Amino acid sequence: MANIATQSQPEVLREDMLIEELGFDDHFHDHHHGDKYQSNFINTYVFSQDHKVIAKQFLITGMFWAVVGALMSLVFRLQLGFPEESIAWLKPVLGKWVEINAEGFGTLSQDFYYALVTMHGTILVFFVLTAGLSGTFSNLLIPLQLGARDMASPFLNMLSYWFFFLAGAIMFASLFISTGPFSGGWVAYPPLSALPQASQGSGAGMTLWTLSLVFFVVSVLLGGINYITTVLNLRTKGMSLWRMPLTIWAFFITAIIGLLSFPVLVSAFLLLMFDRGMGTSFFLSDIYIGGQALDHVGGSPILFQHLFWFLGHPEVYIIILPAMGLVSEVLSVHSRKPIFGYKAMVYSIMAIAFLSFIVWAHHMFMSGVNPFISNFFVIFTLIIAVPSAVKVFNWIATLYKGNIRLNAASLFAIGFVSMFISGGLTGIFLGNSALDIQLHDTYFVVAHFHIVMGVAAFFGMFAGIYNWFPKMYGRFMNDTLGKIHFWGTLVGAYAIFWPMHYLGMAGVPRRYFSFDSFQAFAHFDGMNQFITIGAILTFAFQVIFIVNFFYSIWKGKKMTTRNPWGATTLEWTTPIERIHGNWPDKLPTVQRWAYDYGKDGKEFISQVEPLGPDEKEVH
């Protein structure tokens, strides 16, 4: 039984001794080297080139966007759950987007409803779950777990964050323009997104939206190139690929997917901009709108969908793979047991990554593509269930016969697996084109992707934050508050998204402002109210997390030992003070894989510990 280890400096000293004895001397003694980068407030905390600071910048910016995105969802959930209630009280915040009638009754503007839905999707998918998740933990853990001083290019790394910041600033600005932010859905299908006549938000809002996302892609690419280069070139001595923790495998493969798919999105945006501004017809044809027939002829709106989903589908794996990596690590550390089937886990990640590139058109079964083509996409899509299932079984097997500390981090990891199962299984319905005829664009889809890549990715992120918070700030987050946060979020998230399956099966389409126009969709008031109340309560539990997070940065319980969780990986051999260059002197060298927990009667064996004379390395 060892929870937060209160033990033993000797343990830590042994690691130091090993690093001193076996470590790799890269002549880091020149202390000015570090000082040059961190000499004043601006270059230490603002334009920092230190990967640990950049990780925190990504995290806190991501948290800001998560709050914005979540509040948006609460506003449109109010509309869906309680359309009969006046929202005049929101007038001070939303201004003209709350329309007040003669009796003082306030309703949400339809244009703004769709803008909120669009912004919620864009923000959560790109700013929170891509930048906030992968940006944070790739930056924090890649150098630390690989035994590197920093990223391959700290400067590009800094640029990566500031391009993200710029993207965010532009998107934020678009919320305040008079025609409102973009409102054509986060997928931005033309012609709706191409024609300002088609929707208010498709004017200046769409221009800013596209601009913001182009900068965002720049950020992702700069980050991705850096992650890949660092993983390939800056591993310390002895850190072979097969000794890398699963977190690193996940970040590595995620970066590759991002690098291959995000540029396609930019090309789609570029063509869309041409169509919008220069009279080309890549995506437009045969359109009569606003009282006139447009000149555009010969383009195909479906082409845009192909380009969009060529990124769009890999994107969901860009979101979920880092979460999977974090969860694998957290489950293993807190079960005090090696991750089950390490190699199978790595191969699964690779298989999922490969398949993610050849399934994009499963988002387009009902979009008018030749039905014959769908055959291939159905096959590849459902094959993804196999590596996904392998991962789930491996996580469960990791818990089996473990010695599990049930703290906030491991509870969130367990919650992740539960969410991934629930949401993953509904993917088997949607991936089957025949079922997609009925389920496409209904609440069944909303339930599916929110559980499997929304909530699950958040759970992975929370597990990561609770687990690595001491590494980031030298203090612990309060565990009891963390657990309250966990239970509230677990129950709340299921309460929100589970009922949506029933709505979807009953045929209720997503992206409806109101269900009053249809008899078939009108009788679900109770359920919609339940979902809205669930959303509000779940949000309240996130407030606990935010308070806990910021309070703990300054006032949390201090770390007294270097390796509080008794983990084997290299980040816990660095000093508690977060110094530039990570290790004060020599770099550690790696002697074994990352998962020697409970081996030969020892609670854990650090990666810097050499193999015993008769000891065989396990994989």
Added chain:
Amino acid sequence: MTVLLVLLCVALITIIVVQVGKVTELASKIRGEEEMQEAANRRHGFYLMAFMILFLVATVVSTLYYKNYFLGYGPHKSASAHGGTLDYLFDVTLFFTGIVFVITQILLFYYGYRYKAQRGTKASFISHDNKLEIVWTVIPAVVMAFLVISGLDAWNEVMADVGEDEEYIEIEATGYQFAWGLRYPGADGELGRKDFRLIKPGSNDLGIDWNDERSLDDFLPNEIVLPVNKKVRVRITARDVLHNFYLPHFRLKMDAVPGIPTYFVFTPTKTTEEYRQELSQYEEYQVPADPTDPESPMLWEDFNYELACAELCGRGHWSMQKIVRIVSEEEYEAWKATQTPHYEQLIKGTDDDPYKEDTVEETTEEVEESTSEAEAPASEEETEEAH
């Protein structure tokens, strides 16, 4: 004032959360960290089990409670020939995923509870097990293969276009912001050409080309009326942005794309009246349609099939409703007889009428003559579709 109150609330909540946090830390100092951790593990292990039971019970109970929301059950039976196949496939998928769901969720939470750290417990070193891993890779692969095969079998059957000699009714639906335009082919059974450049609000919303004689008897009703048990091919087009032709009761959905006509072939199997009779058996449909007026007809009496839009198309996306009526063959013919061709109604004799100069008698002659010719040059739309 409101802002002040909100800030006050936020501050208050922050203080409460922080205090709760402090209390727990104080408690762990007093009671000793180890002991606190062990107690916490026990407590949360118990919570995991409690949650698991609650979750699974809630799943089962809500499934039973909402069984009438499920595809293919209760009031959500399909009203088309292919719908049953899809509903069956849904059930098969639900069966397999249901088994996996229950087993994995139970194991996950049970192991969390069973293997929680307590004084004296230890973890076993188990890194992998090839045999087990092969088994749990192969089983999902086999199940997936089965689902893929049954799925694709159904898919290719449902999505097949009409055969060459098959008899069918062709209708056309055009989505625009924010309504559907419907077009029926009239007596000749063929829809005339259309071109978006010919659109004229009010008189020619769909851009029908009056030079094509097949257009002259086309009529534009404001509801879809179809005979039961007849194959229908819906040509789906859009005028401005993407829309989606969605008939939930018929398990039918297809995007309407400007410039690229799509289609969906289906056979309605239940008349509106028959469907109403089915609904009348369910309690939730035995209530007044207008909840404020107890005298209003029952919900089931008021029922109609509906056409909806299922692709975001702008601010009014949620309002693109049209009534669909499925009737007997005779009723259908009778209804058709009451419809006047759009040409007759609004075009004839106006500036848009290409035959304005001709006398009425000549026009009819021409129509008869050209019916045989019309088949020779394949119409634009058909060539487009072939692509």
